[in-house]
Amino acid sequence: MHSTTFYNACAMGYFLALFMLIANLAGRKELWRKSATITIALSFLAQTVGMIFRWQEAGLVEVAATERATGLTLTGWTYFVVYTQHPPWSNLYEIMVFMSWGVVLVYMVSEVKWRIPVAGIFALLLSLMSLGLASLTTDTDIKPLVPALQSWWIHVHVISASVAYSAGTVGAVTSLLYLVAAKDKLSLRGLGAGTLAVSAFLIFILGRGLELFTTGQYRIKLLREMGDEMIPVGRMVQDKFAAYYLASPYVGPLLIATFIACIVGAVVLWKSKTESDVPHGQSFWAWAAPFGLMSTTIGLMIYNNLSSTNIQVADDVASQLMPPGPWRFAMESNQWDMSLFGIVWGAQAFVSLCMLAPATTRRLLPSDEKLDRVSYYTIMIAFALVAVVLVTGALWAHYAWGRYWAWDPKETGALVIWINYAIYLHMRMAYGWVGVPSAVVGILGFFIIIAGFLGVNLGWFAEGLHSYGSA
């Protein structure tokens, strides 16, 4: 048996459970909810077993590599230490699997405690996305652990990070659901405006800031197909391999159009004088236009990725690139961007659904009070665990690098996540801003987690001490 067998089984289980939860929502049958819970629990178990297998596989690699490097045969305690020193959360692939595990764990706990199967749909979608991203990472092989990670600190540090960020994610999901459910506090119009503002901001970030507007291009990674693997194409720039990025045809202008439509839509929806909950007339189009454009853009991105199988590059550049052609685009060209766009598109689709059938969706959701409560507790847990991450990180850094705090991008990222949740808690406890404002901060927390946690590994920021894994 191989760990991936378990991961595949677990992905299928989550997928099945997703449909069961939807069936439960549609038919209100307790049986569906129960079978979904059992399916999720079994798949979760499969994933856990898969991770144990992965740990064991990594242990064998470590032992073999160490024996070959030192020429010694390991026995006893040394063998045990080397065998267990490579946990299944040491590179990007494993972290993504672990995140999906954490999200399901937090969801299961909240399901037992609060019974919110609707949040389960979102949690499972995010978990499946995380698994999908894991399977798209190029570097899935087990390589011996770099010396800096060979420490017991990694366990408590990474486990608390995974659970903290998963709790934050679940908190963001319930916050979003809260915003829909709290109909006397926020209209769907206002929610639409917020969604469009977040979409515009994300386009700005993923379009590499001003680059999208100055060049009019949205560039993605050039790949070379080798067997069943996609290898990034690039050239050496000062001893470092730099991936080569090329414009995805027509996506740039479409993204700019979507960006403008989002801004205009957000302003129109926000300023719209009509008292109605659901946008009508002019404000309906202000919502529909950006949503349609966003869908088209994402569709075009997928089409480009799948259809551009033979890409020609200018000769002077082509001679520097390696590995040699034929080059192509694939989902691996921009899987991270795609998943973030996908999350935002999913939120837009969800809000659209709510606008189409406001009464039905609100009836299917738990009470706003309950959703607020779940967000509050999950985010409180996230806050406490991020503190654990920061402190264990500081202790480890003191022990390994001689400084407990170095303002390294990843450290700072965790601090930013923590401060954001501190603001959330202060708003609630001291100002009594319970409800819409805190839900907004809770949702922002999700994007801050993405930026602070994954952004560093994806090279969005300046390089730091934490960049072990990369896409």
Added chain:
Amino acid sequence: MAKATTPFGQFYERTWRFFCSLRLTIFTLIILLSGCLVGMFHDQTLTYEEHRNQWATAAWKLYLYTFLELNDVFHSWWFGFFVLVLALNLIACSIERLPKIWIDVHNPQMRLPDPRFHAMKHHVHLQVPTKEAGLALMGKYFNNAKALGAPFVNADAKNLYFFREKQRYGRVGVYVIHVALLLIMFGSILTTNFGIDGMMMIPEGDGRRFVQSRGPGGLSASHDLGFRVQCNDFRLKTFTDGAPLDFESDLVIFDGRTNRPLMQKTIEVNDPLEYQGYTFYQASYAPRSGEQLIKLNLGPHGGERLTYTLSVGESAVMADGTQFTPVEVMENYGGLGPAVRVQKVTSDGKATHFNVFRYYPDFDPQVRRGQYDVLFLGFDRLYATGISVGKVPFYPIVLLGFVIMFLGMYMAFFMNHRRYWGRLMPLDNGDWELALVGIAKRHPYQFEDEFKKFNKMGADYLGQLQSKPLTPTGVQNA
């Protein structure tokens, strides 16, 4: 606080209120957040000079860049300023609110006036047949509340009053967290001013006394340790694909004046050397020469051997004058793996040659059986070891801050200050009215559940009594 009348008093009061306000906290946190984001997006590892060209396109841009010290955001004047503002804000908030909370915690109002009693959100109102039944149920409630000590009981001419509270120190948790944060900030400021965070590249066999670090304004600074750190040997273990498995350095510390060795240790990643408050970490390495060196393990037959690292043609001299010189390297000798051809010259000038093998260490002592045993231990290169030097003089303060922070978080999140007031009141019809109200400072939802449970307990109890049908009297005056 009495209303200030003098201009100074008004100014003082306004300043004080400014520093107490939570708006300032949120504002400062947002500024610090932005600073963090700038520091994450903008490369902080380069120096000002390296960034300058990029920003020198317009005078105002460079001026702004220099003014905001964007090359070193986290040590810039404004970041430090706002950390200080946050600290003052925390102190002021605590001074303003803590005494009030402390007084409230220690002086609870044990009997609530009726309007407040009836205005409480969480309540139980039941009609019980007798006073004894009421007392029994009240006892059940307070046992369920699991409070320490006996409940306060007080009676006037007519009514009985009860009071109990639990986890009252949970109220102070937030301030414990604040104290911890202040300690951490204080420790960090001290560390920034008195600590060292530098780097030394020490070539193998060489020593260094000065640490290069980044001083004020991002300028490079040199710091005298007062002693010399020498690297005797650097060893790099690699996997077959060349990726490093582990690397370690043998460090010796020599007295700066007398040049006596004081301490020695082999350091590796995650296992540093500590000396006089300085900590020396294995951080990196760099090859110094491309030349391949040969490691030979030499000694009298069957006796103790020493390791020599020699280049081709370089000799190791034994006590009796015998010289061993590697003269030829064979990457794969007859399919037996790497081997070295060694020349042996005895003190009387007689020269002989023989081969030693990397993978057959027993060959020389057991097959050739010469006067000396020669073992070929493999190849080596000259490296410079990268030692990162840290001095965090006030680390215990920060550590204490961490501990206190977790204590505070436990108090703030897991302890919930709850107060319960009960009242037993005779009714006109001979029944007694049992009323229980409560207030919680945190986790209102959980508290609501607790009162739901109380209501259910009451209903069950009355059902058990098999007495009059249950008639909750509802909230009066709500």
